[in-house]
Amino acid sequence: MTARDLFEASAPVHPDVHLLDTDAGPRVLLADGSRLFGVGRALYDRIDAARRDPDPEVLDAVLADLGLDAPRRIDDLAPDPPPVRALSLAVAQKCNLGCTYCYAQQGDFGGPAKNMPERTAFTAVDALFRDAAPGERVNLAFLGGEPLINRPVVRAATDHAVTVSRRTGIPVTFSITTNGTLLTPEDGEFFEAHGFAVTVSLDGVGARHDLLRPHRDGRGSYQRVMDRVAPLLAMQRRMQVSARVTVTPLNLDLPRTLEEFTAAGFHGVGFSPMLSSPTGHGEMALPDLEVMLEQMTACGEEFVRRVLAGRRYPFTNLVTALREIHRGTHRPYPCGAGAGYLGVSADGELSACHRFVGDADGAMGDLATDPDDAKRARWLTDRHVHRQEPCSGCWARYLCGGGCHHEVIRRGRPACAYIRGWLHHCLSVYSRLLAARPDYFAA
Amino acid sequence: MSDDRIDPLNLTAQLNHTAAGNPPSTLPESAISNAYPGLEFDIRTIWRRLLVGIELHEADNYVVDAQPEHQGLIGRRLISVGDHDVIGPVVGPTRPGAGSAPLTSAGNPDGVMMLEWSNSLADVLADHVGRTVPCLFTADAAPNPVGKPAQLPDPRFQVVELEVRPLFARSAATGERLAVIAEDVAGPGELTSGLCSPWQNDYRECACYYWAASRPDYVNVEDTGAGTTTGNHWFAKDREPREYVLDNRDDSRLVSYDDLFRDWQGELRFIVGGDDAPEHLEADPEGR
Ligand code: SF4
Ligand code: SF4
Numbered sequence: 001m002t003a004r005d006l007f008e009a010s011a012p013v014h015p016d017v018h019l020l021d022t023d024a025g026p027r028v029l030l031a032d033g034s035r036l037f038g039v040g041r042a043l044y045d046r047i048d049a050a051r052r053d054p055d056p057e058v059l060d061a062v063l064a065d066l067g068l069d070a071p072r073r074i075d076d077l078a079p080d081p082p083p084v085r086a087l088s089l090a091v092a093q094k095c096n097l098g099c100t101y102c103y104a105q106q107g108d109f110g111g112p113a114k115n116m117p118e119r120t121a122f123t124a125v126d127a128l129f130r131d132a133a134p135g136e137r138v139n140l141a142f143l144g145g146e147p148l149i150n151r152p153v154v155r156a157a158t159d160h161a162v163t164v165s166r167r168t169g170i171p172v173t174f175s176i177t178t179n180g181t182l183l184t185p186e187d188g189e190f191f192e193a194h195g196f197a198v199t200v201s202l203d204g205v206g207a208r209h210d211l212l213r214p215h216r217d218g219r220g221s222y223q224r225v226m227d228r229v230a231p232l233l234a235m236q237r238r239m240q241v242s243a244r245v246t247v248t249p250l251n252l253d254l255p256r257t258l259e260e261f262t263a264a265g266f267h268g269v270g271f272s273p274m275l276s277s278p279t280g281h282g283e284m285a286l287p288d289l290e291v292m293l294e295q296m297t298a299c300g301e302e303f304v305r306r307v308l309a310g311r312r313y314p315f316t317n318l319v320t321a322l323r324e325i326h327r328g329t330h331r332p333y334p335c336g337a338g339a340g341y342l343g344v345s346a347d348g349e350l351s352a353c354h355r356f357v358g359d360a361d362g363a364m365g366d367l368a369t370d371p372d373d374a375k376r377a378r379w380l381t382d383r384h385v386h387r388q389e390p391c392s393g394c395w396a397r398y399l400c401g402g403g404c405h406h407e408v409i410r411r412g413r414p415a416c417a418y419i420r421g422w423l424h425h426c427l428s429v430y431s432r433l434l435a436a437r438p439d440y441f442a443a
Numbered sequence: 444m445s446d447d448r449i450d451p452l453n454l455t456a457q458l459n460h461t462a463a464g465n466p467p468s469t470l471p472e473s474a475i476s477n478a479y480p481g482l483e484f485d486i487r488t489i490w491r492r493l494l495v496g497i498e499l500h501e502a503d504n505y506v507v508d509a510q511p512e513h514q515g516l517i518g519r520r521l522i523s524v525g526d527h528d529v530i531g532p533v534v535g536p537t538r539p540g541a542g543s544a545p546l547t548s549a550g551n552p553d554g555v556m557m558l559e560w561s562n563s564l565a566d567v568l569a570d571h572v573g574r575t576v577p578c579l580f581t582a583d584a585a586p587n588p589v590g591k592p593a594q595l596p597d598p599r600f601q602v603v604e605l606e607v608r609p610l611f612a613r614s615a616a617t618g619e620r621l622a623v624i625a626e627d628v629a630g631p632g633e634l635t636s637g638l639c640s641p642w643q644n645d646y647r648e649c650a651c652y653y654w655a656a657s658r659p660d661y662v663n664v665e666d667t668g669a670g671t672t673t674g675n676h677w678f679a680k681d682r683e684p685r686e687y688v689l690d691n692r693d694d695s696r697l698v699s700y701d702d703l704f705r706d707w708q709g710e711l712r713f714i715v716g717g718d719d720a721p722e723h724l725e726a727d728p729e730g731r
Contacts, residue, residue, distance in 0.1 A: 027452070035456035037449050066449055070459050328455025434452060438617035 003293035006421035014051035018395035024431040031395050033073045034330040074332050076386050081376035086341040087128050088141035088354040091116045092149035093346045097179050098216040101274050101282035107145030109358040115150040116346040121157035123367050124344045129164045137171040143354045148182040158194055180225035188232040195238035200229055202243045204251035205260045233265040242268035247292055248282035254295035262314055270316035276411035289418035297425050307440055321426035326441045334401030338379040355406040396420045457622040484634040490560035492628050495606040504529050504557040518584035522591050525576040529563040530555045553590030571607040578605045642707040647700055659714040
């Protein structure tokens with residue numbers, strides 16, 4: 001299907017059901033519970049007519065007749081703020097690159113550049129473990145700016161977390177998002193020893209990357225990053241080194257990028273469209289998103305070819321989507337921001353996530369006084385997908401969750417056609433693979 | 444696929460779909476947080492044939508039936524499976540205020556009790572599914588509970604290797620594990636054969652302390668204006684006088700087991716908003 005066809009096939013008709021005509025046969029997705037069914041043609045037509053009927057009770061009656069009228073799994077009530085089980089530390093609110101679209105405005109989030117003191121990082125680690133119960137696990141993430149500008153605190157906080165983890169028996173996992181320019185082989189050894197998930201921001205191959213992610217003096221950074229990442233790619237066993245590509249109108253060459261990074265040995269390669277930047281630079285408009293969807297489905301077709309041949313292809317967007325579709329993941333939020341996940345600024349202020357550092361919109365108290373549960377509760381109430389428009393009428397709402405809060409608050413929802421088109425494609429791929437390679441999902 | 448068929452594909456669809464042959468009451472959403480033995484299905488039954496070749500009692504570590512090659516095990520007791528004991532010592536105070544001591548009796552000299560299968564066999568399933576595992580049985584028939592010997596081997600016990608059966612079915616089409624209980628674990632009707640029978644039995648039986656407590660109790664309640672109330676026990680045969688008769692199965696003012704067995708649908712009244720539903724009042728010209 002072309003991107004245009006996908007836009008059309010995935011346009012919202014009814015909030016509770018979506019229909020797909022896949023190569024593996026007609027499919028029905030019930031938004032509630034993200035339940036996917038194979039149906040015969042007659043039933044497909046019957047549901048199609050019912051979902052277009054102006055009388056909302058017609059569809060309800062058909063679903064009841066089919067025994068699919070289960071009580072709703074997601075209601076309008078926001079959950080109480082859950083315990084925080086993941087923190088990201090903005091260990092360095094500064095950066096050595098000058099990416100045009102950066103949400104952190106070249107690292108400092110529009111304020112003075114600063115490093116997180118070790119004391120603050122330790123306080124954050126202690127807070128993370130404090131209420132964790134046996135059997136739970138916690139995650140500590142390092143972001144920035146560029147976190148490796150403050151390497152000593154990354155290391156000290158990791159070591160401290162390992163010590164607390166041993167003492168409490170609560171397992172901890174680590175992740176870091178870096179621009180890759182400062183990586184050393186010793187960093188690689190350290191990350192390997194602690195099983196880090198290392199995400200390297202790479203916006204394409206060669207000159208494309210250089211255009212978007214220059215040094216502050218204008219020099220490109222691609223070759224330097226690839227040289228510095230190479231030893232980590234070679235040594236990853238416990239550690240997983242992935243590439244994250246921010247897609248702007250200038251780097252819409254996704255299959256080649258995916259291919260190149262796969263060949264380089266990245267464990268995963270993920271693409272996300274640039275939807276909101278402080279300057280407006282690089283933001284994707286609908287025509288760009290159409291091109292992107294075309295490219296994403298091309299990547300998806302290559303993924304299918306390889307999986308059918310029994311091989312691995314680390315196209316993270318699709319791997320994740322297939323896993324979630326198989327499980328029937330359904331959630332009223334796009335992510336754990338403000339819920340089980342919070343960001344910590346260099347000063348120890350808490351925010352809904354790493355992007356809301358220094359931003360009143362996502363302020364959640366500070367480390368000294370613990371997370372502000374009243375603010376978190378308000379956030380969870382306000383951000384519930386049932387309260388978002390046009391999400392409440394969208395069949396994709398429990399798979400999408402309403403879109404990244406940060407982007408939505410800054411720019412709105414310019415990418416819904418893209419999101420739905422992509423999910424439609426993923427649901428089709430799922431249907432095909434489930435029939436052809438059920439073993440892919442058994443693992 | 445035939446035109447009216449609907450085939451659950453992903454896991455949530457499977458979980459919430461009524462599997463062929465299962466009653467609607469087997470869906471998770473019909474659960475009323477109780478599975479012993481429950482209203483939806485009797486989960487104890489699914490463990491009875493976990494070990495290939497023998498059939499256990501659903502609520503006792505006792506072999507009730509066996510395939511020909513294991514006929515000798517009938518009437519014996521299963522003590523452990525692999526590393527997992529299926530019995531445990533029973534301890535507690537024997538009189539108020541006393542410390543805990545083994546609770547032994549003439550019928551249970553070792554003071555042990557079978558552990559509920561869902562607890563004792565879940566790990567067995569997880570660790571050994573599809574493989575054989577050493578199972579420790581009493582060497583002879585054992586009508587009463589028997590404890591585990593301090594040391595093995597012990598001539599009073601015997602180890603038999605048995606295979607652990609998968610609990611879940613596989614899709615015939617894809618070979619994938621389904622969220623459906625395998626047919627050879629429980630035959631048709633077995634999952635529901637031991638259910639509560641609330642209307643005939645359990646509203647009476649369970650008094651106010653079990654699931655059937657979610658039945659009406661004090662109904663037709665009115666404020667007397669003196670800080671007290673009047674009203675009826677739901678089981679009161681006559682609604683006059685308005686007084687709450689304390690629950691007692693022998694009190695003839697309340698419906699008895701016999702009444703319920705004979706005519707539960709006539710005796711039990713719908714309660715709407717705390718009061719007898721109008722249909723009962725209208726249908727009963729004598730206004731009882
Ligand atoms: S943000 Fe997501 S859930 Fe909301 S309308 Fe767009 S695609 Fe649908
Ligand atoms: S709000 Fe956006 S940036 Fe923050 S965690 Fe959620 S998806 Fe990520």
